[in-house]
Structure formats: C-alpha cells, structure tokens
Amino acid sequence: MRAYYFDNEPTDQRLPHDYDPSRPVDVETLGKIGVLYWKVPVEGYLPEIDAIAAKRNYKNRDTINVTKEGLGDQYEAKIKSFFEEHMHEDEEIRYILSGSGYFDVREHPKDQWVRIAVAPGDLLVLPAGIYHRFTLDTENKIQALRLFKDEPKWTPLNRSSETDGNTHRIDYRGYHI
Numbered sequence: 001m002r003a004y005y006f007d008n009e010p011t012d013q014r015l016p017h018d019y020d021p022s023r024p025v026d027v028e029t030l031g032k033i034g035v036l037y038w039k040v041p042v043e044g045y046l047p048e049i050d051a052i053a054a055k056r057n058y059k060n061r062d063t064i065n066v067t068k069e070g071l072g073d074q075y076e077a078k079i080k081s082f083f084e085e086h087m088h089e090d091e092e093i094r095y096i097l098s099g100s101g102y103f104d105v106r107e108h109p110k111d112q113w114v115r116i117a118v119a120p121g122d123l124l125v126l127p128a129g130i131y132h133r134f135t136l137d138t139e140n141k142i143q144a145l146r147l148f149k150d151e152p153k154w155t156p157l158n159r160s161s162e163t164d165g166n167t168h169r170i171d172y173r174g175y176h177i
C-alpha cells in the first residue's frame, strides 16, 4: 500500500496521478479519517484474515474479479460506477489477493482526494459514510476478497446534497473532525 495526494489532472483515471515530487500520506493520517489498513501476506492468509474477521464481526465474504472476463457484460458499467464518488451505509472491506488498483478517499474535512495504491496482501477498511471511488490501474486486473458483517450493503450512494444529509455521513463527519 502506498498513499498520496491525487494530482487532480484530468487524464486517464488508471494512471498514478502522483504529484512530482510525490505528496505521501501516512497510515496515521489515514487512521484519522477512519481508514484502517493491515498487511496480511497472501501466502497462508486465511487464519489471519479469519481472526480479523472474527474480531470485527465480519461474518460473510465473497471474491470479486475486476477484469473483462470476471465482469463480462457488466464490465464497462461497473468500471464507471466504481469511479463515481460515493459512500456506503456500512464499511467497505477489501483484501487484495492479486493484481492492483487505486482506492481514492476524500480526506475529511479538507475534501482532497487521497489515492491509495493497493497490492496483494493489503487489507483496507473504508468507514461507513466516507466519500470514495475505485479504479483499476494500467495493469487492468485485481482480485479481492470482500468482507461484510451481515448482508452486503454494496449500494453506492453517489455524492449529492442528499448523501451529505445521510445519517451515516453525518455520523462519519462527527467522528472524524
């Protein structure tokens, strides 16, 4: 995992979008905006992921393959919707099994994009209510474990005046000032 401020250039979303020189963001700063990170080596990952899942009450999981083959007919639509700025009413938990990509999160309250480059072994938890988006990088493939508490609440709520007033968004803002 490597996190840094997104350069806001209007070029291909799959490019790194790193400033030159880079403006890195450390794990502690991510923690202040409610983003949690663990490194769990993929080789023999199961016991450690099981332990974190048990502790945090993530009862269910599935695997997502973000590739043309994995998403089939839905590929273009999914790629587009992943990159719309949105929030969820539950945590978004992803453990990267292979490939790579970028999660962009809004640094609250400054509202700057922070880009989080993820690779195999990265476990990332985005809190409910944080504005974020996802894109593949130029390698065009990622496989991730998606963990969730009870039922998956994947529904993306795209940023609008309505989501600004969502109770999960208000709670998020209250905790991360």
Ligand code: KMT
Pocket (backbone or CB within 6 Å): 064, 066, 082, 092, 094, 101, 133, 134, 142, 143, 144, 146
């Ligand atoms: C999401 O919700 O944005 C995703 O699941 C993206 C793919 S997981 C690396």
Ligand code: NI
Pocket (backbone or CB within 6 Å): 086, 087, 088, 092, 132, 156
């Ligand atoms: Ni999301």
